[in-house]
Amino acid sequence: MLIFDRPWDRAAVEAGLPALKQVSVRDLHLAWGRLDLRAHGTLDVDAQGFAAGRLDIAATNWRDMIDVAEQGGMIGANMAGTLRVGLGLLAQMAGNRESIEIPLAFADGQTRLGPIPIGPAPRLATR
Numbered sequence: 001m002l003i004f005d006r007p008w009d010r011a012a013v014e015a016g017l018p019a020l021k022q023v024s025v026r027d028l029h030l031a032w033g034r035l036d037l038r039a040h041g042t043l044d045v046d047a048q049g050f051a052a053g054r055l056d057i058a059a060t061n062w063r064d065m066i067d068v069a070e071q072g073g074m075i076g077a078n079m080a081g082t083l084r085v086g087l088g089l090l091a092q093m094a095g096n097r098e099s100i101e102i103p104l105a106f107a108d109g110q111t112r113l114g115p116i117p118i119g120p121a122p123r124l125a126t127r
Contacts, residue, residue: 001026020045020124025055035068036060043106049125051106057113060099062087079118086116 004018012018021044028039041055059065063084070080091100102114106121 023051023124028055034061035065037065039104041104043124045124046109048109049123050109050121051111051124052121053106055104056101057104058099058101062091062098062100082116083113083118086114090114 001024002020003022003024005021006012006018008018023043025040025042028037030037036059038058039055041053043051043053043055046052066075066080066083066087069075070077075083087100087102088097090102091097094100103112105112109121111118111121
């Protein structure tokens, strides 16, 4: 669900688009072969226009997801290695090496996957 600062109507469109205030994710589910990713949570738009909040992520065959992201050029080899080590430790502590449940947190313009900083937070503001 998307929440804006005012309704979308003709007057709003003519005067300038309504500003996004919050994104609520109830049940995101992405599946591709053996890869399964689920998420839920709420993100607000901070004063600088970045996402702020948390999505709880559940991933099955997460190592393969890192491989796909690395091979597709979405993350570099260093980041892929950091994620494999850090998430591997968390998965091992949770007792299931193939599945992981971890928060994706957004604060102060930054994104963290559990305790691992992974880059800037997405900009959600339209202005």
